[in-house]
Amino acid sequence: MKRIVQILFIAILIAFVIGYYFKWQEDHVTGDKIVGIAVIVSAFVFIPLFIYSRSKGKNIQDYMMTKENLDKMNDKKGENTENQ
Numbered sequence: 001m002k003r004i005v006q007i008l009f010i011a012i013l014i015a016f017v018i019g020y021y022f023k024w025q026e027d028h029v030t031g032d033k034i035v036g037i038a039v040i041v042s043a044f045v046f047i048p049l050f051i052y053s054r055s056k057g058k059n060i061q062d063y064m065m066t067k068e069n070l071d072k073m074n075d076k077k078g079e080n081t082e083n084q
Contacts, residue, residue, distance in 0.1 A: 001053045008049065012042045 015038035023031030062069075 001049070001056075005046070005050050005053050008041075008046050012038050012046060015041075 015034055019031045019034030019038060021031070022028075022034060025031075
């Protein structure tokens with residue numbers, strides 16, 4: 001999955017460069033289409049794949065503000081002030 005995300009990122013960067021090259025060469029319609037497709041692919045394909053690959057195997061409860069996590073933070077805060 002990591003390799004797929006890397007390849008897709010490089011392909012999107014290349015598409016941006018090619019699109020702006022076409023725009024620079026006075027073919028604005030083709031350049032706009034290439035840049036637009038790159039933006040759509042990055043928004044609807046790359047970003048979800050990247051988020052999925054980075055969050056795979058992690059517990060979402062560890063990052064949520066639940067009552068238990070707030071109690072843990074308050075306990076740690078109390079321990080730090082007592083040591084000083």
